[in-house]
Amino acid sequence: MKSRSLWVAAALLMGVAGVWAQPAKPVRIGFICPFTGGSADFGNSARLGAELAVKEINEVGGYLGRPIELVARDDKATPDEGRRISEELVLKEKVDFTIGFCNTGVALKSLDLFQDNKHLLMVPVATGSAVTAKYPPDKSYIFRMSPRDTLQAGFLVDEIVKRGYSRVAIFADNTGYGEGGYKDVERFLAEKNLKPVYVARFDIGVKDLTAQVEAAKAARADVIVGYTVGPELAVLATARAEAQFTGPLYGPWPLSFRTVAERAGAAAEGAMMVQSIIADTSNERRMSFIARLKRHAGSQPIGSLMAAAQTYDAVHLMLRVLFQTKGNTTGDALKQALENLERPYAGVVTTHEKPFSASDHDAFSRNMIWLGVWRRGEVQFYYPEDAKRSAFIRRKSAT
Template identity: 40%
Template structure:
């Protein structure tokens, strides 16, 4: 009997110490890599912080990382593998809107929460809502495109007083859905773009699109794309000897835009949830920890790193509150978080409800500007 009790207690301890497996899905290679790697590394810092304090429910968090290569079909494979083979209790990540929309349905069906911490397509958190779906397992810690497009238009039309606007957007789900958000925001100001142009990933010559914008009399170029192609836009404007302001969605802050555009990227403006500036003790500690851990000065995508970091703390708080890793209970806890959490982006106070899975509100987002090879708060 005593031996049986000892065996049971040892088994209970072993079970209690079993890691909580969390998926991390993002593009760790290719043109989207600066945001994917920065997000993953921010997530790793958060997990290290949490595990150093005993983990969650007495169990360490364990990350299961997968490179989705920014490809929809690869994202689907990764989702199925993380759910069915790795048995993750939640996944953080999804940097690309198209990958999120293609992949997160598997988590929804399995009732496993997803924390979108970079992808910004406005529809992402509304893919599974009433009346068709009673409960939604998709959450977000990035500024959605409805927020960003309104800020971009406000910067261009209200603050800078431009009336002739061109839009250049890539051909992905992200670019085209963002373009539609921009057009709606412009229409609300009574403005129709003088040119709306599309380009493909890996395009290296934007001359045709830029000429149409220039010939249309554009006073400003609004963009929706990612770093490498955005740099081609900036460099293409230089080749045409045509310099107008460039204002776009958050990836204008990516390291591969800033580096590839060089002086041609100076002055580009974009919405940001986080700028690499240690203006609070929490932010200062986070930046210094990132720099030390990954031996860099400038974070390749500071926004992605910060949003990744905060997403883990929100998820961990929900698991702790639920007292369980059960997906239904964790979702319910996320929708009713009773712990106020100080993140590096903001202090989260009941960030989600059953019908609102967007942690980032408009008043949490600022306009950044590329200056001397870094992103700073726009003046």
């Protein structure tokens, strides 16, 4: 009887030890971006940023001993594929929350899935204004870590007018991203009593826009604003050179993609774009991140520093939120924590003190963006004084 009791006790102890020996349940993050196709340059950059953040977090113990697991899916920059894998991650994989979307049109196709299931979606890259405007912020589970197009378009129009240009040609693709950007630019021009003198619309994959640029010249345009993604902006830059259009080329952040410099070559020189981050040797935290990112990427190209950095910050910010919710990953708990962040997050793009509120789910305000320019194959600060000020933190403003 005594030996049997000892055996039972030993078995119980072994069972308890077995429970303690089991690996901790991971925090599973859904991740959606294009890893193949025409948008792969910034999709893979975002993936590299997310992977680096997860790697660093896990190296120091994850979330209270729970490893972070990135459940990554390729949306191929296709809205229907984006919807399919969103359903897979939310309904089948039941990930704790999702970080994703590089393309505005792909994101818009799936927003209702996240909203209806009260599943937290953090958008690190897509900038279309409609992404965070579809639902009222106080009810929405959609947050964003990139500067929305409303900010970018207003910023570009102000720059154009400040430099004395008034005859604007707009080149925009036919996607949701191009449509939204075109409307934003048109609206900000109207606020300054200006109208575009020429508008060109085109499909993704266009190979030549020379005839359209020549038409813009005939309309006496003195500046071009391109609203599309990297490969198509390279086509536009090349067409501008072929048509000998001497006015400047402006664009939103995709004009900074490595694709533009690789495909347009010297034709990209001088093109200006909106940036949230520019490589800066005076900023130790930023340069350290870039060095770590390059080591992690190895031979893989980094097509967009912005996409990588914003996604890296998104992952680390969500870890901060997990500590605030004490591991509660329900949509309501994560939403409440994001809207009421208790401690600032010192990111590589900027320091986010109060990035969100119940009335605002966009982390960027207009004072937090820069004007970049292609010079000798690199994106640099257009204004030398911006380079000097870049080490100073630009906190979110009320406007």
